Structures are given as structure tokens and as C-alpha cells.
Amino acid sequence: MSSTDISIHPDVHHAHDEHDHHHDQNFLEKYIFSQDHKVIAKQFLFAGIFWAFIGGFLSVIFRLQLGWPEATFTFLEPILGGWIQNGKLDPEFYLALVTMHGTIMVFFVLTAGLSGTFANFLIPLQIGARDMASGFMNMLSFWIFFLSSVIMFWSLFLETGPAGGGWTVYPPLSALPQAIKGSASGMTMWLISMALFIVSQLLAGVNYITTIINLRTKGMSMTKLPLTVWALFFTAILGLLSFPVLFSAALLLIFDRSFGTSFYLSDIYIAGEALTNTGGSPILFQHLFWFLGHPEVYIVILPAFGLVSEVIATNSRKPIFGYRAMIGSMIGIAILSFVVWAHHMFVTGMNPFLGSVFMFLTLIIAVPSAVKVFNWIATLWRGNIRFSTGMLFAIGFVSLFISGGLTGIILGNSALDIQLHDTYFVVAHFHLVMGAAAFFGMFCGVYHWFPKMFGRMLDEKLGAVHFWMTFIAVYLVFMPMHYIGIAGFPRRYYNWTGFETFNIFTDMNTFISLAAIIGFGAQFLFLFNFIYSIFKGRRATQNPWHSNTLEWTTPVLPGHGNWPGEIPTVYRWPYDYSKPGAPEDFIPQNVPFSATQSSNLPNEKDLE
Amino acid sequence: MSTSTTLEEPKTGTWDGGNEPLKASYGKLMMWFFLLSDAFTFGALLIVYGLSRHAHLPYTGKPEDFSFSTEYWPIPEKVYNAFPGLHGMDLPLAFVALMTMILILSSVTMVLAVEAGHRMDKNDVQKWLLWTILFGTTFLGCQAWEWAHFITGTDEGMILADGSRVFGANLTVNQYGPPLFADLFFFITGFHGTHVLSGVVLLVMIFINTVNGVYHKRGHYEMVEKVGLYWHFVDLVWVFVFTFFYLI
Numbered sequence: 001m002s003s004t005d006i007s008i009h010p011d012v013h014h015a016h017d018e019h020d021h022h023h024d025q026n027f028l029e030k031y032i033f034s035q036d037h038k039v040i041a042k043q044f045l046f047a048g049i050f051w052a053f054i055g056g057f058l059s060v061i062f063r064l065q066l067g068w069p070e071a072t073f074t075f076l077e078p079i080l081g082g083w084i085q086n087g088k089l090d091p092e093f094y095l096a097l098v099t100m101h102g103t104i105m106v107f108f109v110l111t112a113g114l115s116g117t118f119a120n121f122l123i124p125l126q127i128g129a130r131d132m133a134s135g136f137m138n139m140l141s142f143w144i145f146f147l148s149s150v151i152m153f154w155s156l157f158l159e160t161g162p163a164g165g166g167w168t169v170y171p172p173l174s175a176l177p178q179a180i181k182g183s184a185s186g187m188t189m190w191l192i193s194m195a196l197f198i199v200s201q202l203l204a205g206v207n208y209i210t211t212i213i214n215l216r217t218k219g220m221s222m223t224k225l226p227l228t229v230w231a232l233f234f235t236a237i238l239g240l241l242s243f244p245v246l247f248s249a250a251l252l253l254i255f256d257r258s259f260g261t262s263f264y265l266s267d268i269y270i271a272g273e274a275l276t277n278t279g280g281s282p283i284l285f286q287h288l289f290w291f292l293g294h295p296e297v298y299i300v301i302l303p304a305f306g307l308v309s310e311v312i313a314t315n316s317r318k319p320i321f322g323y324r325a326m327i328g329s330m331i332g333i334a335i336l337s338f339v340v341w342a343h344h345m346f347v348t349g350m351n352p353f354l355g356s357v358f359m360f361l362t363l364i365i366a367v368p369s370a371v372k373v374f375n376w377i378a379t380l381w382r383g384n385i386r387f388s389t390g391m392l393f394a395i396g397f398v399s400l401f402i403s404g405g406l407t408g409i410i411l412g413n414s415a416l417d418i419q420l421h422d423t424y425f426v427v428a429h430f431h432l433v434m435g436a437a438a439f440f441g442m443f444c445g446v447y448h449w450f451p452k453m454f455g456r457m458l459d460e461k462l463g464a465v466h467f468w469m470t471f472i473a474v475y476l477v478f479m480p481m482h483y484i485g486i487a488g489f490p491r492r493y494y495n496w497t498g499f500e501t502f503n504i505f506t507d508m509n510t511f512i513s514l515a516a517i518i519g520f521g522a523q524f525l526f527l528f529n530f531i532y533s534i535f536k537g538r539r540a541t542q543n544p545w546h547s548n549t550l551e552w553t554t555p556v557l558p559g560h561g562n563w564p565g566e567i568p569t570v571y572r573w574p575y576d577y578s579k580p581g582a583p584e585d586f587i588p589q590n591v592p593f594s595a596t597q598s599s600n601l602p603n604e605k606d607l608e
Numbered sequence: 609m610s611t612s613t614t615l616e617e618p619k620t621g622t623w624d625g626g627n628e629p630l631k632a633s634y635g636k637l638m639m640w641f642f643l644l645s646d647a648f649t650f651g652a653l654l655i656v657y658g659l660s661r662h663a664h665l666p667y668t669g670k671p672e673d674f675s676f677s678t679e680y681w682p683i684p685e686k687v688y689n690a691f692p693g694l695h696g697m698d699l700p701l702a703f704v705a706l707m708t709m710i711l712i713l714s715s716v717t718m719v720l721a722v723e724a725g726h727r728m729d730k731n732d733v734q735k736w737l738l739w740t741i742l743f744g745t746t747f748l749g750c751q752a753w754e755w756a757h758f759i760t761g762t763d764e765g766m767i768l769a770d771g772s773r774v775f776g777a778n779l780t781v782n783q784y785g786p787p788l789f790a791d792l793f794f795f796i797t798g799f800h801g802t803h804v805l806s807g808v809v810l811l812v813m814i815f816i817n818t819v820n821g822v823y824h825k826r827g828h829y830e831m832v833e834k835v836g837l838y839w840h841f842v843d844l845v846w847v848f849v850f851t852f853f854y855l856i
Contacts, residue, residue, distance in 0.1 A: 006724070009764050127625075128625075131636065132678065133634035133637075134634065134635075194690050202642070204638075205641070205645070206638045206641040206642055206645070207638070207639055208635045208643065209637075210638050211634070211636040213629060213630060213637060214628050214629070214630075214632075214633075214634045214637060215634070216626065217625050217626055218620075218624070218625050218626030219619060219624060219625050220624070220625035220626075221619065221623050221624040221625060222623050224625075238639060239643045239649050240644065241644070241645065242648075243645075243653075244645045244646065244648040244649035244732070245648055245652040247649055247653065248649050248652035248656070251795075251799075252656065252795065254652075255779070255791070255795060260779050260780045261780075261787075261788075261791040261795070262780075262787050262788055262791060263656065263788070263791060263792075263795075271794025277787075278781060278784045278786070278787060279660070279664065279787055280660070280788060281659070281660070281663060284656060284660075288652055288656070291652070329691040337686050364629075429682055456692065488716070508755070522802045527855035553856055565655065569618050569626075570625065571616070571618055572619060592616040593616070593618050608616075
């Protein structure tokens, strides 16, 4: 029998051995200004959960307004104070609510909370590194994000309210403080907060990319990387290339707002008075914004792709179907995401020919997306499925991604989009395909990696209840929205009772609001489960899901430096599940082929 | 013993892990990726310039008859034709050419500093870093003069429809042409100038470290190399800014 005592290599790993030495840290270094990637990941996770509840709560308030437009909300006065006038929601506050709901969910939860958590946590653990390339920059990234969060949170309490021009902050509305309350100091703070947010993303992004390139352990070739790492790699690249463009756009907007320039402004009358600004173009801002904005939706969804691929393969006890096709389709999506931005702008009066080019490129994205969906389904097909809560959310993700993706094909058509633009059809589409789906990816990740993060298990029964309530609520909220959208029901309207046409949808809107409130309520089950299990959950074993990837070779609660001894060496890809001839139905990546002679395939014999 | 007892080694190809596949340390890679990102920031700004300029009318008359007007985008040679100490002379692009030369020269001295670092020659690193700092600061000084002149304006100014004259430029009005012309000039050259200033600060920091022998003790001058990458990038960006604002 072969013996593979890798401990006789004294110099297995070269980088970051210095991390082994700081064991006597004080509380501040260990939990607050920590440079340990696992602690930073948890900090991002806690911040993300906090923001998710704020963002969800805001949506519940505006769903109350939409579901019961005639009702009085005097009971909300203790929370909202002056925003409730005679029991009625202030219309400008409604705009601020939708703006902040969008901003918080897209950036603070599904960008920072999702990839911040899982890129930090999983990249070093899954590639076999002691920590990120630069722990200091990683810490800086979180604290700049924290500062940006504080500014955004603070803006919620301004007298004129937070930003109210929509999460896309289109000028001229957002550029003119006198236009609406939401364009006053709330918008200034929005811009400052987002500028800091971009700096944080940049620091994090260069770190992720560099770590994946340079710190993979011996044997961990690019084609032995788990799909999570691949997905996070592309996410980081997308962020690195698209966020700076938003940075430029935001800086120019700051100048237009505060220093009298005219980059986005021209020929405007406001309250009967002509502004001196001339020569600028608001459409220019839209181009710059969506050059970020479109890759941003993939920044949100790619980490979910990775997490779901990993969880589905592990819990189907089958190799992921089409590993290389999965990577290839992610490359395809990443590249295409940069050349489709103008499909958000079909109604800006762009040349119809240009529209048809962007339509064509947009529809091509359906191909790699479909490849991924079929691969997930093929992985599930005849698998030995274990319905853990993480797995439930992963399957739920696939379902939502299909339902939301199909309407993407409709909206991607420039001719159809003219009818559907700015209706609830669009709201339904993107909430299913990137909102709820990315949330499901995030839940799937939290349920699956919770044992590695906290050394304890989340309660599976409570998890299943959480899943089913959330899953049903999401469909009950967004499916009806398609119908009212097709009927022409517009987005961003505070009150639609003035339109005779839309009164027939009163019941449907009430129904959607009820489903949304129930869905939001279900998240408190998760919150309880999460907090309770951190302290009182069932203790986890080292590898509770019988998974192959390297993070499960660490101790139950890995310390600073992740592996107490040598970093494991990698010999095989991460998806050797249910390999014929193997005694167990999983073979971890650090098991050499010489130890698995009974299950080696003919082409693996010479690797023994 | 049979062959099966031999210690199994993982593959050791370029991308097989446990090494630096691009033959660059993590710090250097980070600098490259940061620069890639920053290139997109500048790229966006230059696209804004291109689109804004395209949205305005060009000057179609003869160059000799050119006068400043908000109706059309000005000819760069007619705007940037002043030289410090040579008041009233028409020297199109002479000063900016000098500035550009100085910045390019600073890139040359930066290369020499990096090269001296490879030789572990502390004195040479110090010398060339000091030259780079000198040229960088001179460039910033030139830019300050250029801005001051741009803000003060020419003797004649621009005659408005009502007969009054506008001198110089700020973010809302300017004598050279449409407001956006000055907005973009201030914003983009200012953004680039901020980058040069950051570069000079970094250079001063690594100069102090070099003098204190920090890198010599560390055994390599990689930090000089990393700052060098940044410096060359800023220089390269200037070439594009120069082309957009002054040449086309």
C-alpha cells in the first residue's frame, strides 16, 4: 500500500507562514480590526444580514401603501414620525423608500454581504491558503465598507430623508437638490457612501483575484478549483472593471450637484426658472451607470452560481455535470455582461439599429445561462439527493433562476421592452432572477457553510420551514406582478387609485402585499435560527456534509492560519462523489490517487 | 519496496498551484489589477470628453479668423498658447509640450531607479528617486501655472452678445467656449493631477524608506518597482489626456 506522509516536505507552502505566529491577540485585534479572512467574512455576513432586514422592512412599508392605498397608517407614526402626515405616507418618502430598498439590497446586501462573506470565507479555505494575500487590505476593505454603511444608514434619518431619485440616481432629478426632497442632502450622502463603497470593493477585488492566482496550494491547478472559487474569481474581475466607471459617473454627478458643472445638465426649467446649465447630457449618465449596472447584476448572481453548484453536487452525491462547461459559461456571461448595458435604455430614444445590436447581444446570454441550468438539472438527475436546507435553497435558486430568466428573454427584445418598460413586469423579472435568486444562493451558502463558520449546525427543521415559507412567498409576490405589469401598471407610482384602469388590481395588490409581509416575517425564523445556533446549535463534525473541498479538512473551528500543520496538497478535482469502486461516496481533494486504487479510472492509473 | 511506496507528488506545472504562475509577487499583481481598474476610471472620463465634444459643434471657419465663442468647441492651439514669462506671444502648445517632456523624463528616471534597485545599489536608487520626485513636482508646478492662466484668461477675453467681456474660466462660465470645455478641462486634468500628487507622495515615502535602508535590509527593492508601475501608468494616462485635450 502506498504511503503518503506529506509532512516530510518541510517547505510545502511558502507564503504567509508568518501568520502562525500571532496567537496572542487582544480582543480588538481578534474580533474588531481582525485581519483573519474568516472573521472579516463573518463581519460582512453580520453587516449583510443587518442591511437585509432594513431593506426588507422598507419594502414592507411601501407594500403597505400599495396594498392598502386608502388605509391610514397612524400606527406607523412612532417609527416614521413626520413621514406620516394624517396617517398618510408622504409621497416623497415613498420614493425614498424604493430608492433605499434598491440601493441597500443590490449593493449592501447582495454585493458586499454576499461576495464579501463568501469570497472572504471560501477563497483561502478552498484553495488551501493560510489567509488572503493581504490581510491588512482585506480589513481595510471591510472598514471602508462599514464607514460607507454608516453614512448610508445615517442618511435614513435626515430631515429631508435619504436619496429619492431611484437606485439608479438618474440626473437631472438627482442632480438638482431643489427638485425633490430626496435630491437634497440625502443624495449627497448617497454619493459619498457609494464612492466609499466602490473603494472598498476595489480593495477587496484585487485581493480576491491575486489570492486565487498566487496562493493556491500545491496541486490546486485552475481546473481543480471548486466552482465557487471560479465564480468568485469572475465576480471580482467584473467588480474591478465595472465599479470604477460608476466611480467616474458619481464624481461627475457630485460636481454637477455641488460645483455648478453641466456634465449631465442642459436646458432645464425648474419651478418656472431657467437654469444656466447647458451642453450636458443626462443620457450620458445612463450609459456610464449601466456600464456598471449591468455587470453588477452578474456580480450579484455569479457568487450564487458558484455556491449553488457546489451545494448541488455535494448533496446529489454526484460530480457536477459539465465542470468545464460551467466555467466556460461563466466566462461567456462575464464577457457578455460588458456589452449589453444599453438594453436598460431602449426607451431613451436610441437608434433602433443600435437597440437591435444590444438586443442580439442580450439574447445570447440566454445560451450560457441555459447551459448552467441544464447542468444543474443534469447533476440532480438520478442523484442520491440529500435534502439538507442548503440543498433546498439551491434547488429553489434553480427554480427562481429559470422563472426569472424566461422573462428576461421577453424583456431583452427591444420591441417588447417598449411596452413593458417601467412596469411591474420588469420589477417581477429582476426580483426573481437576481433578487430572490441571489438571496436563495446566499441562504444556501449560509446553511451549508454555517458549520465551518461557527462550528455548530443550523436547525434543519426550522430551516425547512424557513425555506418553504420564503419559496412560496417569493412566487406569490412576484408571479402576480407579471400580470399587472403586462396590463401596463407602472413602477415607482406612489398611488395608482387615480387611474380607473388600475382599480381592478386592488385585490391583487393587497394579495401581493400580504405575501410580502409573510415572506418578510419568515426571515425572522432564519434570524432566530442563526443567532440561536451560533450559541446553542448542535455541534458540527469536521465534515458534516461529506464534502470533498479543502475547507472540510481543517479543524471544526479553524484558527488563524486555517490548518494547524501543513497545508494539504491537492491531487484531484473537487467532485469525486459516488465514484464506482470507492468505499465511501466521496473522495476529498487531498487524497492521492495511490490511496484509491480500487476506484481509479484507466487514465488515472498512471497518476498512482 | 515496490514503486507504490514512492512519495506521490502533485503536478508542478505553471498553473498547478504552490507557486506564482505569473512570476510576480502578490503585491505586484495587486498593483497591476488596481491599474487595470484605474484605467477604466480614466477610460470613462475620456469617453465623457469624447461624447461631450461630439455633442458640440466644431469650429468650421479659417484658423486665422478664429475667435472664442460659446457656439462651438475651440481650437486647442488657440487656447493653450501661453508661456510663462513670454506674455502676449502666440506659442501654441509649447508649454504643454514642455510639461509632457518633463513627465516623460520622470518616467525615465523612474526606470533607472528600479534598475538600480535590481542591482541593490542604494545610492543610485536614492539619486534617481530624487530626480523623479523633482520632475514630478515640476510637472505639478507647471500644471498649477497652466490652471492659473486658464482661470485668469487672456487680455481680450470673450465678447458676449450684449457687448460685455468674459475673462478666464471657471466651472460655470469660460471665455474659451462652451461651459463643458472648461468643466472637462478642470475635472480630467485635475483628476490626473491628483494621481500625480499621490504618486509624488508615494515616491517621497519610498525615498525616505530607501534612505533609512528599509529595502536594503529587506533584501529587495520591490516597493520601488510597484510605485514605478503606478508612476508609469500615470504617465501613460497623461499621454491620452494630452492627446484628447490638446491634439484633437
